[in-house]
Structure formats: C-alpha cells, structure tokens
Amino acid sequence: MKKAISAQNTKMYLENPNAAPVASGKLTSASASTPCVVVFDDVSKVANGAPVYITGSGWTSIDNQEWVIQNLDKDAKAASLAQSDTSAETATLGKDAAWTINAFADVCAQSYQINQTPATSIDTTTLCDEEKTSLVGFRDPGTLTFDFFIDPTDPDYLALLEAYDDGEERMFEIIYRNGAVxxxxxxxxxxxxxxxxxxxxxxxATLKITGQPILTQPSQAAACPYVLTVAVAPLSGPSPLAVTVTLTETGGHASNFAIDYGDETTDTLPAGTVTKEYTYATAGSYTVTVTPNFKGIPGSVISSAQVTAS
Structure with missing residues (x-):
C-alpha cells in the first residue's frame, strides 16, 4: 500500500433531504439478483457513489430505502445497487417504481478524520486453558470529524445545523481526486x-457513522453490469391470447435463456433471441420469467412480466 494520492481537491458533501432533489425519475426495469441491477429513465444527473432512494417498485427488499449506485453504465442507463438483494422477489416491478437523488450540502472541509473504533475483545479464558482465549465482539463503525470555516449566512452551513437539530440519518459523500467515492x-x-x-x-463537526461505509471505485475501473429486460405485449386480452415476449440485454450477451411462461410450459431460447411468440390457450393470470445463462451471473438472476388472459 505504497501508492498515495493528495488530499487536495477532496470533496465532501452531506445529504440535505430538506432541499429540492437534484434528480428524480422512473425505474424502467430491475433484476431479481444480488445485487439488484436497475435501469433508469434518465442518467444525466446520476453518478457512481451517489445514494438513490427507491419507491413504488413493489419490492420490499429495496422500497423506501437508499442504495449506493455502483457500476453505472450511462449508455445502457443501468447500474447496480450496492449491498442489495432482490433474488427472492417474484412480483413484476411496479409501474410506479421511482427513484430520487437528494440534494447535498458542500461542507468544504479544511481537514477530516475517520475514527474507527476497535471491536471489543471478550475474554473466554478458563482454568482449563493454557493461555488466554478470547472472542471478537461487536465493532463500532466509529465517527467522522472535520474542520471547516464558518459563515453563518452560508446555506450549506445552515443545512449542517438542520442535520444536527433533527438528528436524522443522512448520507455523507467523500469524493477523492481520483474519482473514488x-x-x-x-x-x-x-x-x-x-x-x-x-x-x-x-x-x-463530529458525525456518528451508523452503518457500513461503501467504497465505489472510479467509473473507468468499473465493470459494466449485465441486465436483462423482459417486455410482453399485450399484457392482457381475451383467450386464446397471443403475446410477443421481447428480450433486451445490456452489458453483455447470454449464451441462452430459460423461459417459463407460467402455465407449466418452459422452453430454452438461443443466444441473440430478441422476440418470441407464444399463445395462452386458457384464461388465467400468468407470470413470464426468463433466466439468462450468462457467465458470472447466478441462475437466480431473472426478469419477469405479468400476463392476464380473460
């Protein structure tokens, strides 16, 4: 660990949820996987390391929570949500799935320090032991302290005071000069x-760190995420209902696809499949699920769509 970078030009920002969001929009797709890969409708103001708040997806594993964006592919408008796990989700992504990135106050620190508290040591030594034995207890994430210059009329300083007054958890970003966050x-x-x-x-200022910090590497070092989007048209109609299943891949290409039409019919589609025709002979509600066979992506990564034949 001999490589060093200058602390000069390090930027620090404290989330300010009381200000107007810097960006918001709809999620057009999401994968049932670990981590979850989402597709944004617009990524012009989306960046690696930024915390994004998800609502309306219908997936309890990610709804009404903030997730750190990683592996952003601006061409595909896709990114992974660090430490997320949607592999158990079976419902279709909600049509009201939305995302928000809150505003941030620039703390413009003079200097800073992250103080991680060592885990406690639990003594388990008994008379039977020939030497001391112990267990590692809970680890305290510690604190973040920084020094700054005060101007009581500065809106960013007032945002810091608001954060102290309400005692609510916020996200804090440290953006290093090499692009890591x-x-x-x-x-x-x-x-x-x-x-x-x-x-x-x-x-x-002293800030209590309340959870695990997430380090996001610069975008040029990040791998493009693979995401499969499944669309079915029409989604409803009288039986027999003829539908077209459309597959859209970004970030790579699967060698084949396992498709389950939800009516006890399954099939394997070859690589490069874009559309597949299928007819539901009887009335009912069916979930179309597609599992890509893609190197490095577990079989639990699926995309789905709901079809209703009346």
Whole structure:
C-alpha cells in the first residue's frame, strides 16, 4: 500500500433531504439478483457513489430505502445497487417504481478524520486453558470529524445545523481526486465554533457513522453490469391470447435463456433471441420469467412480466 494520492481537491458533501432533489425519475426495469441491477429513465444527473432512494417498485427488499449506485453504465442507463438483494422477489416491478437523488450540502472541509473504533475483545479464558482465549465482539463503525470555516449566512452551513437539530440519518459523500467515492450513513452529533483575534471563525463537526461505509471505485475501473429486460405485449386480452415476449440485454450477451411462461410450459431460447411468440390457450393470470445463462451471473438472476388472459 505504497501508492498515495493528495488530499487536495477532496470533496465532501452531506445529504440535505430538506432541499429540492437534484434528480428524480422512473425505474424502467430491475433484476431479481444480488445485487439488484436497475435501469433508469434518465442518467444525466446520476453518478457512481451517489445514494438513490427507491419507491413504488413493489419490492420490499429495496422500497423506501437508499442504495449506493455502483457500476453505472450511462449508455445502457443501468447500474447496480450496492449491498442489495432482490433474488427472492417474484412480483413484476411496479409501474410506479421511482427513484430520487437528494440534494447535498458542500461542507468544504479544511481537514477530516475517520475514527474507527476497535471491536471489543471478550475474554473466554478458563482454568482449563493454557493461555488466554478470547472472542471478537461487536465493532463500532466509529465517527467522522472535520474542520471547516464558518459563515453563518452560508446555506450549506445552515443545512449542517438542520442535520444536527433533527438528528436524522443522512448520507455523507467523500469524493477523492481520483474519482473514488466513499459513502457513509451518518448522524450529526455535534458542531463546535471557535474564533479569536486575527482568526477566521472556525468550526468542527463530529458525525456518528451508523452503518457500513461503501467504497465505489472510479467509473473507468468499473465493470459494466449485465441486465436483462423482459417486455410482453399485450399484457392482457381475451383467450386464446397471443403475446410477443421481447428480450433486451445490456452489458453483455447470454449464451441462452430459460423461459417459463407460467402455465407449466418452459422452453430454452438461443443466444441473440430478441422476440418470441407464444399463445395462452386458457384464461388465467400468468407470470413470464426468463433466466439468462450468462457467465458470472447466478441462475437466480431473472426478469419477469405479468400476463392476464380473460
């Protein structure tokens, strides 16, 4: 670990959910996988390492939570959600699936320090032992402290005070000069102010880290995610119902696809399949599921669509 980078030009931002969001939109697709890969309707203001809030997907594993964006492919408008797991989801992605990226306040730190607290050591030594024995206890994520200059009229400083007053968890971003991003969930614990003759008004803040930090590598080093989108048309109609299943791949190509039409009929589609015709002979509600056979992607990665024949 001899490689070093300068701390100069490191940017630090504290999430400000009380301000207007910087970006929002719809999710057009999502994969049932670990991690979940989502497709945005617009990625012009989406970036690796940014926390995105998901609502309306109908998937409890990701709804009403913030997830850190990784492996962003702007051409495909696709990205993975760090530490997410939607592999158990079987429902079709909700038509109201939406995303929001909140505004951030620039803390413009003079210096900073991340203080990780060592895990406790639990002594398990008994008279039977020939030497000391122990177990590792819980680890405290620690604190983040930074120094800054205060201007009481600065909106970003006021946003920091709001975070201290409400005590709500927020995301904190450290963007290094080489493009790497460290994203941490924090609560502002304290803000101190000092001043003196021939000195600038100076501040210091202590933020409690409330969860595991996520480190996102620069976009040029990130691998493009693979995502499969399944569309069925029409989604409903009288039986017998003839439908067209359309497969769209981004980030790679599967060697074949296992398709389950939901009526006890299955098939294997060859690589490069774009559309497949199928007819539902009897009335009912069916879930079309497609599992790509793609190198490095587990078989649990599926995309699905709901069809109703009346």
């Amino acid at each position: 460290r994203t941490l969930p924090v609560i502002v614990q304290s803000i101190n102010e000092t001043g003196g003759v021939d000195q600038a008004v100076h501040g210091a």
